[in-house]
Amino acid sequence: MTTAPVAPPALTPDPVAERPALVVRGLHARYPGARRGQEGTAVLHGVDLTADAGTLLAVLGPSGCGKTTLLRVVAGLLPATDGHVTLGDRVLVDGPDGLGPEHRRIGLVPQDAALFPHRDVAGNIAFGLRRRGVGGTRWDAAARRRRVDELLDVVGLAGTAHRLPHELSGGQRQRVALARALAPRPDLVLLDEPFSALDASLRTGLRTEVREILHHLGATAVLVTHDQDEALSMADRVVVLRDGRVVQDDAPVDLYERPADPWVAQFLGDSVTLPGRWDGRAVQTALGPLAPAVAPVALARPAVRVVLRPEQLRLEPAGSPTGTAAAGTVTRREYFGHDALFHVRLDEGTGEQGPGSVLVRTLSGSGHQVGDRVVVGVEGPVIVFDG
Amino acid sequence: MHPSPVLRLLALLSVVLVATPVIFLGVQLAGQPDGAAWAALWRPRTLSLTLNTVGLVAAVTAGTLAIGVPTAFLLARTDLAWRRGWQVLTALPLAVPSYVAGFAWVSLTPLRGFWGSVVVLVLVSTPYVTLPVTAALRRADLDVEAVARTLGCGPVRAFRTAILPQIAPAAGAGALLAALYTVSDFGVVAIMRFPAFTWAVHTAFSGSFNRALALVLSVVLVALALVIVLAERALRRRAAAPGPVRVGAAAPVRLGGWQVPSTVLLAGLTVAALGVPVATMVVRSVVSVAEREAELARLGEAAVVTVLLGLAGAALAALLALPIGILAARYRTRSVGALETATYLGHGLPGIVLGLSMVYLTLELVPGIYQTPLVLVLAYALLFVPKAAGSVRAAVSQVPVSLEQTARTLGRSPVGAWFAVTGRLAWPGVAAGALLVALTAMKELPATLMLRPTGTDTLATRLWQLTDIAAYGAAAPYAVTLIAVASVPAFLLSRHADRQADPT
Structure with missing residues (x-):
């Protein structure tokens, strides 16, 4: 499917005077036992986060970190055990008490779209537009039809109003699910890994498009994902969740460039971790002396760990004159087309990927062969953690 | 939530x-005069009834497995001619009440007693095995069998090691359903005059109005049935979760020279399980209408x-x-x-x-x-x-x-x-x-x-x-x-x- 042109007039922001922010404070929750009779396991241990009005917040974490539980608690599909959730001036969760999901004015786009199979596209989108609709909005038949048409335009599906869900492609289903969630003008939209079931080629296009739609409507949204690319490219702010706790809450750029700990650094993308020694001016490593991005004032000991991104490293033919550089041998090449990842075993020193092995990303994959002697250089400041 | x-x-x-x-x-049984219930339970008759019913259940269960599993294999995995038709015909005996089948066999043949009950109950309850095993064979993971073949197993050994374990829970659960059917069946054993539990309960109730005896026999019967239900439940939990039905994932087994014997076998079963009761009843009905x-x-x-x-x-x-x-x-x-x-x-x-x-x-x-x-x-x-x-x-x-x-x-x-x-x-x-x-x-x-x-x-x-x-x-x-x-x-x-x- 190609990316449908988005009709400009349909993209006027929804006329809601003040968009509320989502504030989550000290949220605890346990997931009900998977088998009958089992005690639920505590999944969230005091989560704090804020999604500012009109922005997209991504909750990023590996599977099992509690991100889906978080989303279900915010939606009202799972009770919290403790903590507060407010949306604007409305309290959604107060300890174990919470508003029913039907009273929260929160739209949900589930992972599998979950379209109602017995209703056509228009019927799905109109599902939340009832005479006594969410938040007191009244939808008569004409208003409902106008709203459905408007949203079909917004998601680029005009003309499919009377198709049934099984007649749609995966991407179309997700668009309908988004339109259905947006239709009643919710205060917040929750997206639960909405692109994970789609082909890689379709995913990138739809991501951009969904971002545009949400942005133009001025919607506040929370996206839950385990995909770093998705979180970094779509979100205004990213919360990294690990074992039910927030480990970092930052803008995408800061997150990638200044991860809070080595785990976050590695989770966000390919990385090279090297041991080093801080001598007060530079970090001495197998790749030579490196400048830290942030002066490690608080370092307790001189032994440190340095985290580098493969794209920070560069390869030169052996014997090239370089400043900070170390000699090594290419042991493996992973070719991706748009770039390539070289595994280089250094002649000296140790890294955590193996005995003295580092990863180097280059834009051209053709420069070197396995077995070539090379020199590895470093560009830009590096991230330093306590050893 | x-x-x-x-x-x-x-x-x-x-x-x-x-x-x-x-x-x-239970309350009624407890309320019986002292000793009446024990006396009813410890009669030699109770033991012989138990043995009769257990023997009947064992024979019927074995029979349904012996017929149902090969039938399912023919339907699910071979190039047997007219498979769709056979699939319907092998399931249809479920619609024939056991006592109608029993009545047909009694009125046609001298078959009575234990073996009469076994034959009729096997015929009517074999679909309980055939249906789930056919389904299990259809959704069995055939890749495992393919891998077994590439690792040097012959077709029979590959089937035994890779497919049989996948269908065993379904076959077991189906056989236990047949066993449950047999334990509870009243019509066939009564027609065949085979003293099983259900018939004895009926006799105690309607013939002798011996309340203590009827109650005791009922409770023992319920206990027998519960054992089967619990076993069936345990097996069903182990049965593979229904996965996607694989269509044409593996080439069907070529029957070749076995085509005709297989067809004859299925035809024979169908005649016995469906043909006999239906034909007997239709012919007798026509005659009886004609003779007013x-x-x-x-x-x-x-x-x-x-x-x-x-x-x-x-x-x-x-x-x-x-x-x-x-x-x-x-x-x-x-x-x-x-x-x-x-x-x-x-x-x-x-x-x-x-x-x-x-x-x-x-x-x-x-x-x-x-x-x-x-x-x-x-x-x-x-x-x-x-x-x-x-x-x-x-x-x-x-x-x-x-x-x-x-x-x-x-x-x-x-x-x-x-x-x-x-x-x-x-x-x-x-x-x-x-x-x-x-x-x-x-x-x-x-x-x-x-x-x-x-x-x-x-x-x-x-x-x-x-x-x-x-x-x-x-x-x-x-x-x-x-x-x-x-x-x-x-x-x-x-x-x-x-x-x-x-x-x-």
Whole structure:
């Protein structure tokens, strides 16, 4: 499917005077036992986060970190055990008490779209537009039809109003699910890994498009994902969740460039971790002396760990004159087309990927062969953690 | 989320209602004069009845496995000619009431006693094995077999090591269903004059009016049935979760020279299980109508009564089953598990025991409704709530929870979301389950015999009376009508299944 042109007039922001922010404070929750009779396991241990009005917040974490539980608690599909959730001036969760999901004015786009199979596209989108609709909005038949048409335009599906869900492609289903969630003008939209079931080629296009739609409507949204690319490219702010706790809450750029700990650094993308020694001016490593991005004032000991991104490293033919550089041998090449990842075993020193092995990303994959002697250089400041 | 207290209360009420007859039996047994129950239990007769029933169950179970598994293999994995046709024909014996088949064999052959009961029960209950094993073979992971072949196994060894373990739970569970059918069956053993438990309970109740004996025998019978139900449940849990049906994933086994013998074998089975009862009954009916032996007015009346009672019982069963089925499909808490297990155990309640209990229960508590249609409808409902709950559960759990949750986020209350989405999508499955219950209720014999309103016949009871006095000619039209009436829901169900299988 190609990316449908988005009709400009349909993209006027929804006329809601003040968009509320989502504030989550000290949220605890346990997931009900998977088998009958089992005690639920505590999944969230005091989560704090804020999604500012009109922005997209991504909750990023590996599977099992509690991100889906978080989303279900915010939606009202799972009770919290403790903590507060407010949306604007409305309290959604107060300890174990919470508003029913039907009273929260929160739209949900589930992972599998979950379209109602017995209703056509228009019927799905109109599902939340009832005479006594969410938040007191009244939808008569004409208003409902106008709203459905408007949203079909917004998601680029005009003309499919009377198709049934099984007649749609995966991407179309997700668009309908988004339109259905947006239709009643919710205060917040929750997206639960909405692109994970789609082909890689379709995913990138739809991501951009969904971002545009949400942005133009001025919607506040929370996206839950385990995909770093998705979180970094779509979100205004990213919360990294690990074992039910927030480990970092930052803008995408800061997150990638200044991860809070080595785990976050590695989770966000390919990385090279090297041991080093801080001598007060530079970090001495197998790749030579490196400048830290942030002066490690608080370092307790001189032994440190340095985290580098493969794209920070560069390869030169052996014997090239370089400043900070170390000699090594290419042991493996992973070719991706748009770039390539070289595994280089250094002649000296140790890294955590193996005995003295580092990863180097280059834009051209053709420069070197396995077995070539090379020199590895470093560009830009590096991230330093306590050893 | 926790199930709503209202739903839990409704489910609890249903379960209590279903359990009442059994509890009542226990209370009655405890209330017998000192020693009466023990005396009844420790008679040599009780032991011989137990051995008879256990022997019958073992022989029937072995027989259904011996026939059902190869049949399933022929249907699922070979290039057998006219497989679709055979698939229907091998399932159809389920629609033949066991006592009709028994009556046909008795009226044609000198087959009686133990072996007579074994032959007829194997013929009518083999589909319990054939159907699940065929399904299991269809969705078995054939890649495992392919890998086994590449690792040097011959076709037979690859099948044994890779496929057999995948279908064993289905075969075991199916065989245990056949065993349960055998334990509870009253019609065949009574026709074959084989002293099994059910027949003895009936005799103790209707012949000697020995209440202590009837109660003791009932309780032992329930215990036997419970053992089978629990074993079946344990096996079913191990059976593979229904995965996608693989179509044409593996090349079918070429039968070659075995094509003709296989076809002859299946044809022989079909003649024995379907041909004999249907042909016998049709021929006898034609003769009896020609000789004005048939009681046509009474037959029509009995047919109407049978259908009405069956439908009423099924509707009530489905209603009682709704809360239990919804809870079982949606929630996995300990209390829901307990309710579901209690309901499931109801599968093991033989009709004759329920009938007996309802007789004593109504006489004791509300003699006013004894022998009214109300008691019979209630009995059908209680007997078949477990079946109905199973289909409610299956239908509801096919509707993804995410649909209901999405409906909630779009402003529907819990009840509103259920009606707009889950109930709307699940009702065909629930209705199909109710139809299946109606079909089973129309064929029910022992409880109907005990509870039917005076002067009212159902097809089953009138058929029974006529065969009891060897009026085979007059009985045949009842059998034909019974099969015809019971085939209507079967027909509707097969259409429903077709639509479900339709890959749209």
